Amino acid sequence: MSLSPSTKKRKQHDDADDQAEKIFPAKSPESNNIIIYIHPEGIGPKRLDIMKSSVIKNGFHLSNAMTVDVTHVISELQSREDVLNSKEFKEIRNWNGYVVESQWLVQCSKFHSLVPVAGYLLPSLSIPESTPVTIPHEETSLYPDPDFDLNKFNECVAERRAVLDHQNKDIAEALDLLREYWSLCHQTVTDERRALAFARAAAAVKCLPFKVTNPRQLKGIKDLGDGHALRVATQIVESGHSQEVEEKRNDKKFLSFQIFCKVFGVGPSIAKKWYAMGLRTAEDVKKRFDQLDVSKDNMISYGMAFYDDLNRPLQLVEAENTYKHITALAQRILPSVVTSMIGGFRRGKSSGHDLDVLFSYPEREHNEHGLIAAVREELDKKGLVVWSRYSRADGPRGVEIDSSPLPAGSAKDHLLVIMIILKYPLDGHFDQLERRDFSTEKNLGLFQLADSARPWRAIRVDLVGSTTAQYPYAQIGWTGNKQYNRCLRQYAKDAFNYSLSSTGLYDKRQHRWLPAQTERDVFDHLKLSYREPWERNF
Numbered sequence: 001m002s003l004s005p006s007t008k009k010r011k012q013h014d015d016a017d018d019q020a021e022k023i024f025p026a027k028s029p030e031s032n033n034i035i036i037y038i039h040p041e042g043i044g045p046k047r048l049d050i051m052k053s054s055v056i057k058n059g060f061h062l063s064n065a066m067t068v069d070v071t072h073v074i075s076e077l078q079s080r081e082d083v084l085n086s087k088e089f090k091e092i093r094n095w096n097g098y099v100v101e102s103q104w105l106v107q108c109s110k111f112h113s114l115v116p117v118a119g120y121l122l123p124s125l126s127i128p129e130s131t132p133v134t135i136p137h138e139e140t141s142l143y144p145d146p147d148f149d150l151n152k153f154n155e156c157v158a159e160r161r162a163v164l165d166h167q168n169k170d171i172a173e174a175l176d177l178l179r180e181y182w183s184l185c186h187q188t189v190t191d192e193r194r195a196l197a198f199a200r201a202a203a204a205v206k207c208l209p210f211k212v213t214n215p216r217q218l219k220g221i222k223d224l225g226d227g228h229a230l231r232v233a234t235q236i237v238e239s240g241h242s243q244e245v246e247e248k249r250n251d252k253k254f255l256s257f258q259i260f261c262k263v264f265g266v267g268p269s270i271a272k273k274w275y276a277m278g279l280r281t282a283e284d285v286k287k288r289f290d291q292l293d294v295s296k297d298n299m300i301s302y303g304m305a306f307y308d309d310l311n312r313p314l315q316l317v318e319a320e321n322t323y324k325h326i327t328a329l330a331q332r333i334l335p336s337v338v339t340s341m342i343g344g345f346r347r348g349k350s351s352g353h354d355l356d357v358l359f360s361y362p363e364r365e366h367n368e369h370g371l372i373a374a375v376r377e378e379l380d381k382k383g384l385v386v387w388s389r390y391s392r393a394d395g396p397r398g399v400e401i402d403s404s405p406l407p408a409g410s411a412k413d414h415l416l417v418i419m420i421i422l423k424y425p426l427d428g429h430f431d432q433l434e435r436r437d438f439s440t441e442k443n444l445g446l447f448q449l450a451d452s453a454r455p456w457r458a459i460r461v462d463l464v465g466s467t468t469a470q471y472p473y474a475q476i477g478w479t480g481n482k483q484y485n486r487c488l489r490q491y492a493k494d495a496f497n498y499s500l501s502s503t504g505l506y507d508k509r510q511h512r513w514l515p516a517q518t519e520r521d522v523f524d525h526l527k528l529s530y531r532e533p534w535e536r537n538f
Contacts, residue, residue: 032059032060032061033071034060034061034071034072034114035060035061035062035063035069035070035071035072036055036060036061036062036063036070036071036072036073036074036105037062037063037064037065037066037067037070037072037073037074037088038051038052038055038062038073038074038075039066039073039074039075039076039077039083039086039088041075041076041077041086042075042076042077043076043102051074051102051105054105054108054109055105057109058105058108058109058112060108060114065088066088066089066092067092068092068095070095070097071097071098072097072098072099072100072104072117073097073098073099073100074100074101074102074104074105075099075100075101075102075122076101076102077122078122078123079122079123079124080099080121080122080123080124081124082122083099083122084099098117098121099121099122100117100120100121100122101120101121101122103120103214103215103238104117104120106238106239107120107213107214110239110240111213115213116144116213118142118144119142119143119144119213119214119216119217120214142214142216142217143210143217144210144211144213145209145210147209148209148210150220150221153207153208153221153222154220154221154222156491156528157204157222157223157487157491158487158488158491158526158528159528159529160203160204160207160538161207161531161535161536162203162206162207162484162535162536162537162538163348163534163535163537164347164348164349164534164537166205166206166207166208166537167208167209167210167211167212168205168206168208168211168212170236170240171205171212171233171236171237172202172205172206174232174233174236174242174245175198175201175202175205175229175232175233176198176199176202177245177248177249178198178229178232178244178245178248179195179196179198179199179202180195180258181195181248181251181254182194182195182198183195183268184254184257184258184261184268184271185251185253185254185257185268186268194228197225197228197229198228198229199483199486200223200483201223201224201225201229201230201233202483203223203483203484203487203538204221204222204223204224205221205224205233206537206538207538208221212233212237213237214237215233215234215237215238218230218233218234218237232244232245252280253275256271256274256275256279256280256281257271257272257275259280259281259282260274260275260279260282260285262282262307262310262311263282263285263300263303263304263307264299264300264302264303264306264310264421264460265297265299265300265303266294266300266303270294270300274292282304282307285304286304286307286447289301289304298387299387299389299419301446302386302387302421302446305446305447305449305450306386306421306450306458309450309457309458309459310353310421310458310459310460311353312457313351313352313353314351314352314353314354314355314459314460315350315351316345316349316350316351317428318424318428318459319341319345319352319355320341320345321428321430322355322422322424322430322459322461323339323341323355323357325430326339326357326375326379326461326463327339327357329375329378329379330359330371330375333371333374333375333378334361334371336361337359337360337361337371338359338360338361338471339357339358339359339360340357340358340475341355341356341357341358342356342357342358342464342475342478342479343355343356343478343479343480344480344481346479346533347479347480347481347533347534347536347537348533348534348537353460354459354460354461354462355459355460355461355462356461356462356464356478357461357462357463357464358464358466358471358474358475358478359371359372359375359463359464359465359466360466360467360468360470360471360474361465361467361468362467362468363467363468363469370465371465372416372418372463372464372465373390373418375463376388376418376420376463379420379422382434383423383434383436383438384422384423384430384433384434385420385421385422385423386420386421386422386423386458387420387421388418388419388420388421389418389419390416390417390418391417391418391419392414392415392416392417393414393415393417393464394414394415394477394501394502394503414501414502414503415464415465415466415470415474415477415478415502415503416464416465417462417463417464417465418462418463419460419461419462420460420461420462420463421458421459421460421461422458422459422460422461423456423457423458424456424457424458424459425455425456426454426455426456426457427455433455433456436455464478466502466503469504469515470502470503470504472516472517472518472519472521472522473500473501473502473503473504473505473516473522474502474503475519476488476502476519476522477501477502478502479533479536480536481536481537481538483538484536484537484538487538488500488526489501491526491528492505492526495526495527496526497509498514498525498526500526505522505525505526
């Protein structure tokens with residue numbers, strides 16, 4: 001059956017669009033079919049030479065004159081009509097190739113591939129006579145995801161989702177590095193605010209459901225803003241490089257602060273003191289540790305002694321093995337206990353810096369630490385506890401939003417936590433390690449023990465206690481991540497005047513706590529779509 005001229009033309013157009021949406025490796029057969037002409041108007045001679053060289057390096061054919069065989073025209077003019085009406089097209093009629101902006105060639109060079117032309121086509125100003133005049137949505141061809149709606153994306157940040165394997169890791173990594181730089185090296189409140197701004201910007205990029213290939217796709221995104229963060233993100237998209245990011249990454253002070261803050265118990269204020277004393281590395285700190293005013297802080301002492309162990313990533317299989325062992329101990333003490341492995345592992349990470357175990361049990365009037373204290377004691381009896389400390393916390397990382405409806409300093413506004421440095425068997429068998437005689441270790445000094453040949457390595461474990469009523473809120477708070485918690489709590493405060501923490505959700509207007517049986521109930525209270533733990537990687 002033959003096709004009518006209009007049907008045949010439409011089919012050819014659809015086939016061309018399908019071809020344009022595919023990404024082909026450089027120098028593939030498809031790329032070899034590409035013939036590019038660079039429209040010279042508005043492009044300087046030196047830049048024109050660079051662009052021509054880039055075309056050839058990418059494996060495309062370069063045409064030095066406009067011919068009917070050209071498939072792509074690169075131009076700096078404002079519209080497709082401006083190009084087609086230029087003198088280069090005077091002898092050419094009915095040419096139906098692509099007219100793209102120069103940024104398309106930049107992206108082809110960056111990815112060493114033939115990237116889709118969608119988002120890079122020069123706009124067409126002509127309107128067929130038979131077509132009603134309509135104003136197209138300005139983002140129609142800008143985003144590769146046809147379902148992406150910028151207005152909806154910006155409407156509620158707490159509705160966004162971010163997975164670990166998101167599509168913009170290069171941009172997010174750059175913004176996260178600047179966040180870390182200003183978090184560690186801050187001098188003023190302005191620097192701290194700058195760190196928070198970069199944290200929000202990085203989270204926004206992680207939530208995008210498509211790979212950013214055009215700087216225009218970054219404009220108008222809430223939390224990315226139109227200033228510093230956007231400028232850095234644009235540089236990464238355009239060239240894959242930001243001089244500012246590289247300067248910060250290699251800043252000597254920043255590198256030392258990173259090392260110091262990896263010591264268990266050390267934050268930016270102590271790191272700043274050590275740097276001012278001329279210390280630069282972990283070895284520098286070890287050599288002068290007895291002279292430092294923190295030498296009497298046993299958390300930092302153990303953190304320094306076991307620096308290498310505690311900074312070796314804890315693998316998922318090791319975390320699961322430890323979690324099962326601790327849960328089995330807890331169930332022997334209280335068979336009805338409910339536990340969960342929280343933190344980054346619950347969000348889908350394959351490794352982390354520590355293990356967080358959440359316990360849920362009935363509320364007790366006395367001996368608040370109750371079950372988790374009993375679990376710690378059992379671990380200690382078996383010789384597995386290297387160091388421990390009782391504490392209170394509202395999550396694995398501090399969150400700045402005022403989330404407590406109770407008076408400042410109230411004993412109930414944070415969950416009960418026991419921080420432990422635990423012995424993890426090198427062969428993975430806790431039962432065999434528990435049968436060993438550890439008496440000889442007691443004769444060794446702290447740093448001697450850390451440097452000795454051992455059948456175990458030190459890992460960090462947090463035991464977190466919650467009542468049955470607190471458990472859903474504790475799961476959300478301790479699953480994280482920090483930026484997601486910050487976003488969720490700010491939303492609860494702004495939208496409903498609620499106070500959200502790891503202990504509950506408090507309605508400040510009606511002066512009452514909102515009960516929840518599951519995490520989904522918490523999201524329902526906030527009128528938000530439920531997000532799985534692996535979608536909370538802001």
